[in-house]
Amino acid sequence: MLKIYNTLAREKQVFTPIIAGKVSMYVCGMTVYDYCHLGHARVMVAFDMVNRWLRASGYAVTYVRNITDIDDKIIKRAQENNETIAQLTQRFIDAMDEDSAKLGVVRPTLEPRATEFVDGMITMISRLIDKGFAYAASNGDVFYAVNNFADYGKLSGKSLVDLRAGERVEVDLHKKDAMDFVLWKSAKPGEPSWDSPWGKGRPGWHIECSAMSAHYLGQHFDIHGGGQDLQFPHHENEIAQSEAAHSHDGELCQMVNYWMHNGFVRVDDEKMSKSLGNFFTIRTVLEQYDAEVVRFFILRAHYRSPLNYSDQHLDDAKLALTRLYTALRGVETTDEAVDWQLAPAASFKAAMDDDFNTPLAFAVLFDLASELNKTKSAVTGSLLKNLASVVGLLQRDPDTFLQGELEQVCQSLDVDALIVQRNLAKQSKNFTEADSIRKTLAEAGIVLEDSPQGTTWRRA
RNA sequence: GGCGCGAUAGCAAAGCGGUUAUGCCGCGGCCUGCAAAGCCGUUUAGACCAGUUCGACUCUGGUUCGCGCCUCCA
Numbered sequence A: 001m002l003k004i005y006n007t008l009a010r011e012k013q014v015f016t017p018i019i020a021g022k023v024s025m026y027v028c029g030m031t032v033y034d035y036c037h038l039g040h041a042r043v044m045v046a047f048d049m050v051n052r053w054l055r056a057s058g059y060a061v062t063y064v065r066n067i068t069d070i071d072d073k074i075i076k077r078a079q080e081n082n083e084t085i086a087q088l089t090q091r092f093i094d095a096m097d098e099d100s101a102k103l104g105v106v107r108p109t110l111e112p113r114a115t116e117f118v119d120g121m122i123t124m125i126s127r128l129i130d131k132g133f134a135y136a137a138s139n140g141d142v143f144y145a146v147n148n149f150a151d152y153g154k155l156s157g158k159s160l161v162d163l164r165a166g167e168r169v170e171v172d173l174h175k176k177d178a179m180d181f182v183l184w185k186s187a188k189p190g191e192p193s194w195d196s197p198w199g200k201g202r203p204g205w206h207i208e209c210s211a212m213s214a215h216y217l218g219q220h221f222d223i224h225g226g227g228q229d230l231q232f233p234h235h236e237n238e239i240a241q242s243e244a245a246h247s248h249d250g251e252l253c254q255m256v257n258y259w260m261h262n263g264f265v266r267v268d269d270e271k272m273s274k275s276l277g278n279f280f281t282i283r284t285v286l287e288q289y290d291a292e293v294v295r296f297f298i299l300r301a302h303y304r305s306p307l308n309y310s311d312q313h314l315d316d317a318k319l320a321l322t323r324l325y326t327a328l329r330g331v332e333t334t335d336e337a338v339d340w341q342l343a344p345a346a347s348f349k350a351a352m353d354d355d356f357n358t359p360l361a362f363a364v365l366f367d368l369a370s371e372l373n374k375t376k377s378a379v380t381g382s383l384l385k386n387l388a389s390v391v392g393l394l395q396r397d398p399d400t401f402l403q404g405e406l407e408q409v410c411q412s413l414d415v416d417a418l419i420v421q422r423n424l425a426k427q428s429k430n431f432t433e434a435d436s437i438r439k440t441l442a443e444a445g446i447v448l449e450d451s452p453q454g455t456t457w458r459r460a
Numbered sequence B: 001g002g003c004g005c006g007a008u009a010g011c012a013a014a015g016c017g018g019u020u021a022u023g024c025c026g027c028g029g030c031c032u033g034c035a036a037a038g039c040c041g042u043u044u045a046g047a048c049c050a051g052u053u054c055g056a057c058u059c060u061g062g063u064u065c066g067c068g069c070c071u072c073c074a
Helices: A038-056 A072-081 A085-102 A114-130 A160-165 A205-217 A228-245 A282-288 A291-299 A311-328 A343-353 A358-375 A378-390 A398-403 A415-427 A431-443
Strands: A003-006 A011-014 A022-027 A060-065 A134-136 A142-144 A181-186 A201-203 A221-227 A256-262 A265-267 A446-451 A454-459
Touching: A003 A256, A022 A038, A022 A205, A038 A060, A038 A085, A038 A221, A038 A256, A038 A265, A038 A282, A038 A291, A038 A378, A060 A205, A072 A085, A085 A282, A114 A134, A114 A142, A114 A181, A114 A201, A114 A205, A114 A228, A142 A228, A181 A205, A181 A228, A201 A205, A205 A221, A205 A228, A221 A228, A228 A256, A282 A291, A282 A311, A291 A311, A311 A358, A311 A378, A311 A398, A343 A358, A343 A378, A358 A378, A398 A454, A415 A431, A415 A446, A415 A454, A431 A446
Parallel strands: A022 A060, A022 A221, A221 A256
Antiparallel strands: A003 A011, A134 A142, A142 A181, A181 A201, A446 A454
């Protein structure tokens, strides 16, 4: 029985889908004006893991992850780069797709772009005005009136009174209340714009998710996810918009049953973020580390815990993953459905069902690796590989992982020939030469491993 | 200031009111020509102070420290 930590309830709850056997899930994706950093990688990988586990559990999942392709930063960046917004966003969408594919992220069912749904947003804003939850200001902006939404703050645990007391931003004089937020921004000269009942303008940030989630998943759906920093104000505002817009006769319509938020990636115990400038892009990290190592690194911590980034931690993750692949090396495995009745599989399932406890599930994988090292059993090896596939790991040929891309390693050295040469030297008890060859290879970053079955090698 | 989260061994990271988490590192042994890998064994825990309990790392209260949100942010 799957339990999910629901931010809305601040506790783990048994997951019950709205429609038996089906799950509707929406996750806030990226604003595409730059390369994705490790924080973005965590969202993609964490919810990919959720998506995979739901499917492995037998659910038919509709997974929507949006792309924000119009906003202030995009407009500014396009101007700086002297390119069109379409060029800029397409470039970074392509880069994002590349990065996520490398990280083993299965594509969401749908990846709608904000600019494709402006009509739907305008319709929703109109509805909010009609129902008295929004108002057009004299300057052409449209604001959401938080005072008219009784449940405002229920997700983030904030009260309007406290929020106003802590108000740190300059208050827009067009707003009726300092906490009102913008649904529609009137266009400034030179900015991209759409026609609307309130004049030319463009949508505010929050409304896109309300419009797109309702379009694809309906007014009431199962799971909504995103980074912890979106809890407030973004998700709070989504709730306010959707539940008010979808209300009937003053009765609010619950938008989402389970809200999930993943923890931050940190650097030196500080949140990794654009504004702090302490971020590492996915592609930078992938220059140094194997993508599967990065995926393993992300999933070896619980998705809600903070995750500290450092080379040491990545190195550690690499060694741990190497242990798993080493155990699988030379074992004939078969791809087949996991028998969840088996003790290790049941433990793995129990861990995953407990709010996606990947660290505990991974412990099962390591236990299997230990057993595999002793028995070299094809059954154990297959179970290890097939369990790992559920979280998107261990699907490569072990030699490919352990030896890396051949062309990278062996440009100047013929490893196989040197191994033959060394084995001849060993046979004639010429250990000086044998050790010399091993040393040559070690200096090239190649470790030799002798076994009764012969000599194999891997990258250090 | 308001609201919230966390503090576990050298590092990372989980579960659990009493029974080995797990990975890396260290140490001893086996194996090996020597290594590596592997196997066997093993040293390091639960910020601090109280309380509840037969028994607490695990529950309750307090203290200290760290982090996050309250502005764009995954």
